[in-house]
Structures are given as structure tokens and as C-alpha cells.
Amino acid sequence: MLKPQIFIYTESTPNPNSMKFVLNFEIVPDGSSFDYATPADALAEGRNSPLAVELFGFDFVKRVFISSNFITVTKDDETKWEDELFGVKQFIRKFFEEKKEVFTKTTIAAHEAANGGEEDSEAVIKIKSVLEQYVRPAVESDGGAINFHSFNDGIVKVLLQGSCSGCPSSTMTLKAGIENLLTRMVPEVKEVVAEGV
DSSP states (O other): OOOOOEEEEOOOETTTTTEEEEEOSSSTTTEEEEEEEEHHHHSTTTTTHHHHHHHSSSOOOOEEEEETTTEEEOSSSSSSHHHHHHHHHHHHHHHHTTTOOOSOOOHHHHHHTTTOOOOOOOOHHHHHHHHIIIIIIHHHTTTEEEEEEEEEETEEEEEEEEEETTTTTTHHHHIIIIHHHHHHOOOTTTTTEOOOO
């Protein structure tokens, strides 16, 4: 029986310290994403990711983001991607060839439980729809993710993850792009701010 081929290619992102490693299969279902800012995050109960833990084993790795069919790795300022790209790519290929778990079973269960919840208001449903249809594809193509956080008094709070965290252009994108789009399409929205950047 033939072993399925694992293809990985890289894409640079607007954040020069982040590199997107794209695979030819889904890693995370249903548009979910997991952002790890520290090795401790990757070990946390309900968020544990053996893949992220092992990626933090590279001393230059400062952040790991896992979504859809890609992994965005953010490095320190001193390291050059051209020196490390091949090694990270080979590591990811070997990880999947050995059929290791990306997440523990408790992480998947905790994530599924957290995504069931209370009913959204009409404005929140519209906001989430605009983010999902118009914003998410563009942000994911840059190796990041945007997730709705809350909506109160006309202010939408979003979480920027992956290469968007700490990216020099993320504030401009948030204000000039996302806020402009949401205020036009959802009249109840007056401002968009990033939570936890």
C-alpha cells in the first residue's frame, strides 16, 4: 500500500519574522486555529500541542500558530530564515510522516466544548459573517488568523493570531481595512480594536 505523499511549501508573510508552512491536507478542522506564544502555552491543559512543543525545541522559535492546512512559525530577530528554513521544513515533514499527534485528545475535546455556546445577537452574526467571508481568507493567506472576541457599545474586539501578532502592518490593516469594511457592512459597528496584541 502506498504511503500518502506529504507536500510542504513555504510562503513569506507581511511579518518578516514569520514563515508560513503550508501542507497538502487539513490539520485543524472547521476554521479553528491555535496560537502559542510560549512553550508553556503549548503544554497548557486543554491547549496541549505536541507539534508546537517540538517546534519550540528550535531555540529561535518565538511563536507557533496552527490553522487550517498551515503552520506559521515566528522566529527571533537575530536568526535568518535562509539558515533555518530547510531544517524546519524537514522537521515538519518527519513529524507528519511518523503520524504524531498535532493535538492531544483533551485539547480537541476542550476546543469543541468551548465552541458550543450562547446564541449571538443579530449584529454579532453579521460581524462574524463579514469576518468569515471577507477578512479570514486574506488574513490566512498571510499566515495568520482573525477571530471575533466581543462586541459592546459599537466596538468590535478581535484576536489577531499567527503572523499578525506583532506584525508592523497589522495595526494599519486593522484600521484601514477591517474597520472600514465592518463599519460599512454592519451599521452598528463604530470601531474595531485588537485584543491581546
